[in-house]
Amino acid sequence: MTDGTDEPGLPRDVTDAAKAHLAPPPLDREALWRRIEAARRVPEGGARVVPLATRRRPARTWAAWAVAAVALLAVGIGIGMTLPRWRRGVMPHDLATAPRAEAGAGVPAAYRVTAERHLAQAEAFLTLFRAAARDGRTEALAVATAAELLQANRLLSDSPAADDPRLRPLLDDLELVLAQIATLRGQAGRAELDLITDGLERGVLVQLRAQVTPETDAPTRVRS
Amino acid sequence: MDDRELIARVRAGDARAERLLYDRHVDRVWGLVSRIVGDADDAADAAQEAFVKVFERLGDFRGESSLGTWIGAIAIRAALGRRRARGTREQRYLPLDDAPEVAGRDAAGDVLLRDRVGAAVDALPDGYRTVFVLHDVEGYTHEEIGALLGVETGTSKAQLSRARAKLRTMLAGVR
Numbered sequence: 001m002t003d004g005t006d007e008p009g010l011p012r013d014v015t016d017a018a019k020a021h022l023a024p025p026p027l028d029r030e031a032l033w034r035r036i037e038a039a040r041r042v043p044e045g046g047a048r049v050v051p052l053a054t055r056r057r058p059a060r061t062w063a064a065w066a067v068a069a070v071a072l073l074a075v076g077i078g079i080g081m082t083l084p085r086w087r088r089g090v091m092p093h094d095l096a097t098a099p100r101a102e103a104g105a106g107v108p109a110a111y112r113v114t115a116e117r118h119l120a121q122a123e124a125f126l127t128l129f130r131a132a133a134r135d136g137r138t139e140a141l142a143v144a145t146a147a148e149l150l151q152a153n154r155l156l157s158d159s160p161a162a163d164d165p166r167l168r169p170l171l172d173d174l175e176l177v178l179a180q181i182a183t184l185r186g187q188a189g190r191a192e193l194d195l196i197t198d199g200l201e202r203g204v205l206v207q208l209r210a211q212v213t214p215e216t217d218a219p220t221r222v223r224s
Numbered sequence: 225m226d227d228r229e230l231i232a233r234v235r236a237g238d239a240r241a242e243r244l245l246y247d248r249h250v251d252r253v254w255g256l257v258s259r260i261v262g263d264a265d266d267a268a269d270a271a272q273e274a275f276v277k278v279f280e281r282l283g284d285f286r287g288e289s290s291l292g293t294w295i296g297a298i299a300i301r302a303a304l305g306r307r308r309a310r311g312t313r314e315q316r317y318l319p320l321d322d323a324p325e326v327a328g329r330d331a332a333g334d335v336l337l338r339d340r341v342g343a344a345v346d347a348l349p350d351g352y353r354t355v356f357v358l359h360d361v362e363g364y365t366h367e368e369i370g371a372l373l374g375v376e377t378g379t380s381k382a383q384l385s386r387a388r389a390k391l392r393t394m395l396a397g398v399r
Binding site: 009010013014015017018019020021022024025027029032033035036039040 | 243246247250251254255258259262264267268271272273275276279280337338339340341342345356357360361388391392395
């Protein structure tokens, strides 16, 4: 086989070995579709924060709290991503070349505080969601809140906060769960809800509760 | 439903048509991105990114190529982006001078040949590797590769020739 390259092709056993080495892993079509749908719900660029005044009055108190918390969190992340460096005299146009914080203790305080609040709010939201899901209830607002928490989670994942090796895997796991909830459509089926809540109880909620402890003067504190 | 009708429905916001488009093309996209990226997690990221862009940009599709070719080109760009990002992050892909030792075919013979060929393929520069994967593994013609990558047919042929030459050098002691 020359294929217009003026040379013979590779021996068949080599080509076969290459094909075997490069064989695609099994594809989970539904999981990939859910990821695509979740990603399409989150616009590119900044956090999508719907002004609270334009929201319809929520039917449940917990959901209203979650929406407000997410809105504040998104603003906090935005401020946190610029303010600390400005204070050190680094102008916005230098941000792309500014050195990133070292992992763990080197994470700037603004990011750490924002991450702590995000984890606490995610933990509260998931706890309430799980309780609602056990009763077979899901609401559009819960889906929207999950989508906004997902956006905040991605902002944090792209910030120096994720340099903390304790936070990175937690943010990754949280993203998967939030994406699952954000892609629920209409009244989710029992099996679908069970799948999410089982995952919550065995994984993310346990990790969140291990990281988050309440304090009197701050919403949360990440354990060192 | 043919592609033209499918595209029209997706552009109109028909959720079922979006899923149908996904179902028709996901296997091919998955094969492409998996082979180019070489890692299941990064492949999933690349496939997700590709389909998000497909849906975002379908309004710009003018039918100058087939829908499959257009989607394939987007998938390949997404996969190459992931591969570059991972290479930067992990310094995983070595220069050819540092390529793994692949000489010597031991008693395991064919069992180890795959690993050695795989190591050699993974050590190819991205440009060579991509054309090699598309031509010798996926079975695309140089004309199709040119359309997928946006390069001249001659460029595809040259890249394949160089890829094969590198592989022969690295596998010289194996066969």
